[in-house]
Amino acid sequence: MVADGISAGTGSYETPPSVAFLVSRVGFEVSSQLAAGLAPLGIEPRDFGLLRAIAQTEGESQRSIGQALSIPPSRMVTLIDDLERRRLVRRRPQPSDRRAHALYLTPAGKRLLDKAADVAMRIEMTLCAGLAPAEREELLGLLGRLAEGAAPPGVHPALAGAGRE
Amino acid sequence: MVADGISAGTGSYETPPSVAFLVSRVGFEVSSQLAAGLAPLGIEPRDFGLLRAIAQTEGESQRSIGQALSIPPSRMVTLIDDLERRRLVRRRPQPSDRRAHALYLTPAGKRLLDKAADVAMRIEMTLCAGLAPAEREELLGLLGRLAEGAAPPGVHPALAGAGRE
DNA sequence: TATTGTTATACTCTATAACTATA
DNA sequence: TATAGTTATAGAGTATAACAATA
Numbered sequence: 141m142v143a144d145g146i147s148a149g150t151g152s153y154e155t156p157p158s159v160a161f162l163v164s165r166v167g168f169e170v171s172s173q174l175a176a177g178l179a180p181l182g183i184e185p186r187d188f189g190l191l192r193a194i195a196q197t198e199g200e201s202q203r204s205i206g207q208a209l210s211i212p213p214s215r216m217v218t219l220i221d222d223l224e225r226r227r228l229v230r231r232r233p234q235p236s237d238r239r240a241h242a243l244y245l246t247p248a249g250k251r252l253l254d255k256a257a258d259v260a261m262r263i264e265m266t267l268c269a270g271l272a273p274a275e276r277e278e279l280l281g282l283l284g285r286l287a288e289g290a291a292p293p294g295v296h297p298a299l300a301g302a303g304r305e
Numbered sequence: 306m307v308a309d310g311i312s313a314g315t316g317s318y319e320t321p322p323s324v325a326f327l328v329s330r331v332g333f334e335v336s337s338q339l340a341a342g343l344a345p346l347g348i349e350p351r352d353f354g355l356l357r358a359i360a361q362t363e364g365e366s367q368r369s370i371g372q373a374l375s376i377p378p379s380r381m382v383t384l385i386d387d388l389e390r391r392r393l394v395r396r397r398p399q400p401s402d403r404r405a406h407a408l409y410l411t412p413a414g415k416r417l418l419d420k421a422a423d424v425a426m427r428i429e430m431t432l433c434a435g436l437a438p439a440e441r442e443e444l445l446g447l448l449g450r451l452a453e454g455a456a457p458p459g460v461h462p463a464l465a466g467a468g469r470e
Numbered sequence: 471t472a473t474t475g476t477t478a479t480a481c482t483c484t485a486t487a488a489c490t491a492t493a
Numbered sequence: 494t495a496t497a498g499t500t501a502t503a504g505a506g507t508a509t510a511a512c513a514a515t516a
Contacts, residue, residue, distance in 0.1 A: 289432070
């Protein structure tokens with residue numbers, strides 16, 4: 141099970157009216173839902189992130205993608221090994237640098253990525269089911285402003301762990 | 306480092322305009338900030354949650370608090386051992402049932418809990434610094450409605466992990 | 471016989487460092 | 494000598510199951 145950390149002590153004990161607390165709590169729930177929704181597809185949230193990254197930068201080297209996602213090289217080996225074994229990703233030799241492996245999605249990988257995106261979309265719809273379209277827009281705007289202010293300028297380390305830091 | 310899971314693949318690659326994604330991303334950031342802010346106090350988010358739970362149910366048994374937070378008994382032993390070694394928590398025999406240990410905060414534990422609450426409050430203030438008071442209220446309301454709809458009825462398993470699932 | 475706390479153990483996840491093959 | 498990928502290894506964190514004392 142994924143584990144959040146900040147929502148710690150939620151339970152039946154207390155529910156401080158704090159944005160930080162609520163965001164963390166809902167974020168945790170959403171993470172769990174994503175993991176549960178992805179499980180039938182045989183992948184985890186981190187694989188989803190990896191597949192997306194590969195899809196959007198086809199041909200990039202293993203290390204380069206790992207760096208962008210803050211995944212150390214040795215970990216990338218295991219993760220890509222796994223995806224390659226399932227025929228979702230392929231390592232191809234790079235003519236320009238024979239040390240490097242360029243990563244590509246297989247057709248099966250692309251199909252799976254589409255299915256995973258569907259799962260994510262369904263979660264979004266369920267999550268916002270109680271909100272009017274205008275309310276959802278309002279929420280998106282407010283959260284976006286929080287994200288801008290709070291996030292470190294570059295990439296944030298989200299793929300690294302299993303549950304939640 | 307704490308790790309979220311759903312925010313996977315954030316990086317420089319993509320930023321879907323999704324509430325689920327944004328909530329998870331910001332929630333992850335907040336968790337990291339809490340961990341960082343608590344570190345100088347010598348505790349982690351899960352300890353914070355545990356201290357709060359004990360503070361609000363003084364005298365409850367170890368098992369009972371563990372159950373409320375979805376922490377297995379064997380894990381509670383280690384966690385409470387740790388807090389007791391630092392003189393933040395005390396186990397006291399229960400006259401009614403000599404198998405059970407009732408948990409109490411020491412004065413030092415209460416002081417530390419106060420400090421931790423300050424840390425959390427500062428994070429909240431920083432997070433919402435860019436929002437007008439009315440906007441923050443709006444956000445609280447919208448998030449509250451998400452939390453109601455998305456959360457399972459009872460307790461949610463947040464204390465289990467280290468950072469974020 | 472069931473339950474509280476504990477211990478022992480095994481498993482998963484992850485990162486660090488050493489290694490190889492190229493550059 | 495530096496870098497891409499790999500392998501080996503060791504550490505942290507966690508859960509499961511066996512155990513002792515008490516109910």
